[in-house]
Amino acid sequence: MAFCSRNSRNIIIINLLKSKVGSSRLMKLSRVCCYGTCLNSTNHCRFLPSTTTLPQLGNPDPNSHKKGHSPCSQRFQSTKSGQQFASLPNGEHSQVLDFPGGNVVFSPEMQFLSESPNVYNPCYRVLDDNGQLISNSVFVQVSEEIAVKMYSNMATLQILDTIFYEAQRQGRISFYVTTIGEEAINIASAAALTSDDVVFPQYREPGVLLWRGFTLQEFANQCFGNKADNGKGRQMPAHYGSNKHNYFTISSTIATQIPHAVGAAYSLKMDKKDACAVTYFGDGGTSEGDFHAALNFAAVTESPVIFICRNNGWAISTPTSDQFRSDGIAVRGQAYGVRSIRVDGNDALAMYSAVHTAREMAVNEHRPILIEAVTYRVGHHSTSDDSTKYRSADEIEWWRMARDPVTRFRKWIETNGWWGSEAESQLRSSIRNQLLQAIQIAERAEKPPVKDLFRDVYNNIPSHLREQEKLVRETINKHPKDYPADVPVDVAVKDDGVSVYDVDVIVHDDDLIIHVR
Amino acid sequence: MLGIVRQKMLERSSKKIRPAVSMLRSYSSAAKQMTVREALNSALHEEMSADSKVFLIGEEVGEYQGAYKITKGLLDKYGPDRVLDTPITEAGFTGIAVGAAYYGLKPVVEFMTFNFSMQAIDHIINSAAKSNYMSAGKISVPIVFRGPNGAAAGVGAQHSQCYAAWYAACPGLKVLTPYNSEDARGLLKAAIRDPDPVVFLENELLYGESFPTSDEVLDSSFCLPIGKAKIERKGKHVTIAAYSKMVGYSLQAAEILEKDGIDAEVINLRSIRPLDRSTINDSVRKTNRLVTVEEAFPQHGVGAEICACVVEESFAYLDAPVERIAGADVPMPYAANLERMALPQVGDIVRAAKRACYRSVP
Numbered sequence: 001m002a003f004c005s006r007n008s009r010n011i012i013i014i015n016l017l018k019s020k021v022g023s024s025r026l027m028k029l030s031r032v033c034c035y036g037t038c039l040n041s042t043n044h045c046r047f048l049p050s051t052t053t054l055p056q057l058g059n060p061d062p063n064s065h066k067k068g069h070s071p072c073s074q075r076f077q078s079t080k081s082g083q084q085f086a087s088l089p090n091g092e093h094s095q096v097l098d099f100p101g102g103n104v105v106f107s108p109e110m111q112f113l114s115e116s117p118n119v120y121n122p123c124y125r126v127l128d129d130n131g132q133l134i135s136n137s138v139f140v141q142v143s144e145e146i147a148v149k150m151y152s153n154m155a156t157l158q159i160l161d162t163i164f165y166e167a168q169r170q171g172r173i174s175f176y177v178t179t180i181g182e183e184a185i186n187i188a189s190a191a192a193l194t195s196d197d198v199v200f201p202q203y204r205e206p207g208v209l210l211w212r213g214f215t216l217q218e219f220a221n222q223c224f225g226n227k228a229d230n231g232k233g234r235q236m237p238a239h240y241g242s243n244k245h246n247y248f249t250i251s252s253t254i255a256t257q258i259p260h261a262v263g264a265a266y267s268l269k270m271d272k273k274d275a276c277a278v279t280y281f282g283d284g285g286t287s288e289g290d291f292h293a294a295l296n297f298a299a300v301t302e303s304p305v306i307f308i309c310r311n312n313g314w315a316i317s318t319p320t321s322d323q324f325r326s327d328g329i330a331v332r333g334q335a336y337g338v339r340s341i342r343v344d345g346n347d348a349l350a351m352y353s354a355v356h357t358a359r360e361m362a363v364n365e366h367r368p369i370l371i372e373a374v375t376y377r378v379g380h381h382s383t384s385d386d387s388t389k390y391r392s393a394d395e396i397e398w399w400r401m402a403r404d405p406v407t408r409f410r411k412w413i414e415t416n417g418w419w420g421s422e423a424e425s426q427l428r429s430s431i432r433n434q435l436l437q438a439i440q441i442a443e444r445a446e447k448p449p450v451k452d453l454f455r456d457v458y459n460n461i462p463s464h465l466r467e468q469e470k471l472v473r474e475t476i477n478k479h480p481k482d483y484p485a486d487v488p489v490d491v492a493v494k495d496d497g498v499s500v501y502d503v504d505v506i507v508h509d510d511d512l513i514i515h516v517r
Numbered sequence: 518m519l520g521i522v523r524q525k526m527l528e529r530s531s532k533k534i535r536p537a538v539s540m541l542r543s544y545s546s547a548a549k550q551m552t553v554r555e556a557l558n559s560a561l562h563e564e565m566s567a568d569s570k571v572f573l574i575g576e577e578v579g580e581y582q583g584a585y586k587i588t589k590g591l592l593d594k595y596g597p598d599r600v601l602d603t604p605i606t607e608a609g610f611t612g613i614a615v616g617a618a619y620y621g622l623k624p625v626v627e628f629m630t631f632n633f634s635m636q637a638i639d640h641i642i643n644s645a646a647k648s649n650y651m652s653a654g655k656i657s658v659p660i661v662f663r664g665p666n667g668a669a670a671g672v673g674a675q676h677s678q679c680y681a682a683w684y685a686a687c688p689g690l691k692v693l694t695p696y697n698s699e700d701a702r703g704l705l706k707a708a709i710r711d712p713d714p715v716v717f718l719e720n721e722l723l724y725g726e727s728f729p730t731s732d733e734v735l736d737s738s739f740c741l742p743i744g745k746a747k748i749e750r751k752g753k754h755v756t757i758a759a760y761s762k763m764v765g766y767s768l769q770a771a772e773i774l775e776k777d778g779i780d781a782e783v784i785n786l787r788s789i790r791p792l793d794r795s796t797i798n799d800s801v802r803k804t805n806r807l808v809t810v811e812e813a814f815p816q817h818g819v820g821a822e823i824c825a826c827v828v829e830e831s832f833a834y835l836d837a838p839v840e841r842i843a844g845a846d847v848p849m850p851y852a853a854n855l856e857r858m859a860l861p862q863v864g865d866i867v868r869a870a871k872r873a874c875y876r877s878v879p
Contacts, residue, residue, distance in 0.1 A: 198620065200616070229653075230653060230655075231651075231652065232654075234652075235651055239651075241652050241653075242655075243655045249648070249655065251644065253639060253643050253644070256640060256643065256644050258612070259608075259611075259613045259615075259616060260616030263612065263615060263616025263617035263619070263620065263622075263624075264616045265616075266616075266617055267617045267622045268620065270598060270622070277616075277620075289606070292606075292609075293604070293608055293609020293612065293613075294612065294613070296606070296609070297603070297604065297606075297613055301601070452653075455654065456652075456653060456654040457688050458649070458689065459711075462744075462791055464791070464794075
């Protein structure tokens with residue numbers, strides 16, 4: 001299998017002479033060049049010395065991106081017609097043609113790129129299954145304080161999921177999505193980011209919000225859709241969002257957040273902020289068109305965005321073997337010109353290190369990074385799913401017990417003397433009690449008032465919605481027994497303006513705007 | 518066909534005085550001719566220079582100067598950071614633009630035609646229109662989606678559909694349909710300044726048409742309110758409500774009807790969502806008869822909505838059933854004769870108005 005690296009300086013051609021179609025022998029070297037068919041009839045392949053430098057694909061000036069030119073100004077250069085034959089620095093001509101689509105080196109061998117690699121893309125991990133550091137591992141050091149905080153958050157997330165799942169089963173909330181098995185991805189990635197980095201989640205990343213300070217009570221309020229929910233009861237449970245934590249409100253549609261993140265990253269770049277955009281999605285989400293468009297775009301616009309794919313093996317009941325045939329997700333990054341890495345998603349330390357490094361690259365080099373975190377979805381897809389229908393209960397149990405990322409990280413911090421069994425039991429019982437109390441409070445709280453049904457459709461409430469709200473309120477007051485008792489029907493609040501029949505008075509950004517009807 | 522329309526417009530404008538607004542000001546009465554294309558281009562120039570957060574994104578908007586040259590000169594003036602040529606992926610660039618809007622920029626997304634917006638419609642509806650509501654007011658999306666909509670000439674089924682009714686059905690969106698240059702300038706500027714997502718439906722055949730524009734319209738602070746229709750021609754016997762290109766046809770029909778003693782009032786809707794129910798109802802309460810005109814498919818269309826709102830609010834005032842003129846209920850055929858038969862013509866509007874006035878056998 002061969003690929004092109006956009007900024008590669010050293011290009012080496014594969015030895016093709018002995019290869020047959022579909023089975024190329026890869027050299028051990030990390031950079032290879034892609035090639036096309038040869039126009040002339042020479043029978044031998046061109047071998048370039050390893051120090052040969054070819055101009056960058058599609059861009060006659062390899063240094064233009066460093067000169068401070070706008071990245072898109074490279075387009076102006078590429079549309080000018082280049083010379084017919086590019087000359088190599090050692091003065092040799094032929095066998096390389098300067099197409100607008102890129103410099104191609106020719107070969108008389110008809111060679112198809114294989115659909116599957118000889119060597120699978122390696123997976124970066126630092127802790128072994130027993131939470132012990134692998135020797136010679138490269139990682140970003142974590143302080144005791146951060147490590148303990150990471151572990152506490154991971155354990156909290158586990159308990160939060162268990163309790164809310166039970167609450168749904170008891171009929172107290174309508175729906176829930178667990179993150180069991182993916183706690184390390186959630187917490188470790190959040191820990192490696194700064195609070196200025198904007199997060200575009202899918203729906204299996206409440207841990208990122210937890211790390212950033214969303215309280216257990218706030219989680220409960222959203223799930224119960226009560227008056228204190230900062231989402232005003234608009235969304236299904238587990239669809240959290242918080243401006244102040246830079247966590248964009250969850251939208252159920254799959255993969256739509258991926259191009260959103262690229263757009264936001266582009267905005268961050270234009271604002272010259274020391275921050276990046278981060279987006280999460282599953283293995284299934286990478287089949288959506290949005291994934292491909294977003295990666296392509298991020299590379300072209302050189303936007304500081306980190307794509308984190310939680311490859312957990314399942315998209316509801318669809319296993320990855322039915323989802324794609326590539327060697328996982330990280331290899332797709334190369335196809336779009338995006339630097340990528342595959343990480344053991346159940347290794348919190350490896351996740352932390354990879355995301356930390358990715359963030360530096362994204363922000364300092366203005367580039368997208370793709371991280372494939374391999375893991376396992378221990379829970380069901382959601383409370384509407386029973387995964388034992390399509391996978392064995394033994395498989396689920398094994399991953400839940402033997403490969404639990406929380407236990408694995410705990411073993412590491414215990415080895416370092418930062419944690420013990422007393423701390424463990426104290427944490428677990430404290431969190432459990434806090435959660436149970438939060439749920440009780442959330443359950444008993446009032447639901448959002450009637451006026452929250454009609455606000456926020458537009459920036460300013462339009463007159464027809466104000467009329468409808470008035471009508472609904474009148475109807476509820478006339479027929480109270482037809483309506484639930486816990487819906488507050490308070491009078492319209494003055495913050496949105498008062499409607500008088502002939503004139504709409506709207507207060508918008510402290511300006512009084514009067515529309516005469 | 519186009520030549521006839523243009524000639525009629527010039528004749529009409531030289532005879533009639535412009536509506537009340539320009540009479541109150543002391544601007545020069547020698548109105549400048551401006552094409553809709555120039556109107557849109559100048560509006561974009563002015564809004565981009567007034568607010569550095571406004572940027573354009575779409576296919577061919579930059580170096581090609583826009584597929585219909587609406588964005589001409591903008592790349593040269595504002596640079597590639599603010600005028601983005603994109604790969605071919607409507608879903609991709611719409612998603613990216615929505616993400617930029619989430620963060621705080623003000624994108625103006627161009628669809629080469631709104632037919633291609635269907636590939637991005639999930640982002641328009643689920644990511645843009647609903648976001649402010651779903652996020653309880655936290656995520657506002659100050660984005661504009663613009664491009665040609667509806668039938669052009671000889672472009673077949675997949676390039677001729679009108680999407681006004683589709684987008685206007687969705688709460689959270691605003692849908693605008695300019696007709697002349699004044700509409701184009703005023704409504705596009707209003708759309709770009711609006712904090713809500715706006716779908717701005719232009720018409721390819723109107724791009725080249727010129728209309729007289731007063732100095733007030735040419736001023737860079739000019740802006741039209743969203744949600745207000747305009748009475749293009751006052752009348753008392755029948756109300757004809759139309760949008761986009763059909764406004765021009767309705768005005769022509771009104772001229773013909775005048776010779777038969779029917780004084781038609783022509784409403785240029787300008788805004789499909791929010792629909793200016795009060796202007797429509799006030800007019801129907803005056804004339805007691807209504808004809809709606811659109812070139813879109815008839816079922817569940819804008820005309821159906823107008824009819825429903827008039828029946829709801831002004832039923833007692835109707836002296837005749839509402840007449841609804843729309844395109845034929847078939848995918849647009851290509852052959853010129855068939856295309857002509859699939860779209861409303863001036864004669865159709867005239868006959869409908871006469872039927873509403875009980876002047877002809879149905």
